[in-house]
Amino acid sequence: MTKILTGGCLCNRLRYEINGRIIDAGFCHCRLCQRANAAPVVAWGTTRVDHFAYSRGTPAMYFSSPLYQREFCAECGTQIGFRRRVEARMVDFTLASLDDPALVPPEYHIWQMSKLDWFDTGDRLPRHDDAGPDQG
Ligand SMILES: [Zn+2]
Numbered sequence: 001m002t003k004i005l006t007g008g009c010l011c012n013r014l015r016y017e018i019n020g021r022i023i024d025a026g027f028c029h030c031r032l033c034q035r036a037n038a039a040p041v042v043a044w045g046t047t048r049v050d051h052f053a054y055s056r057g058t059p060a061m062y063f064s065s066p067l068y069q070r071e072f073c074a075e076c077g078t079q080i081g082f083r084r085r086v087e088a089r090m091v092d093f094t095l096a097s098l099d100d101p102a103l104v105p106p107e108y109h110i111w112q113m114s115k116l117d118w119f120d121t122g123d124r125l126p127r128h129d130d131a132g133p134d135q136g
């Protein structure tokens, strides 16, 4: 997939473009994603950092762990990005912030160990208790 994908936050002050291959996409059930997005699960896509760019605005950042940063709109709070703080090669972006989220369907679940009992997507995608085989 090499078409340009676009997305942005709720208030439209933060916009981004992806011009390159989507490496993968999946649901993350970890507690950090749940808290950061105030949602039972977060669907992420992954692309190379040089294929991802903010086209409007500058994200606020929160360092949710020593190694990783979360990028979001300082005005409306929409979570957009997730990447290593230093020497990031990949960036994750929230699928629901895409202008057309239907273009990038999730392919797996990770951190299933903290999945909420009252929430289930009802799909047959692969489920991993931890970060899964594709991460790193
Ligand atoms: Zn915003």
Ligand SMILES: [Zn+2]
Pocket: 028, 029, 030, 031, 032, 033, 034, 111
């Ligand atoms: Zn997560």
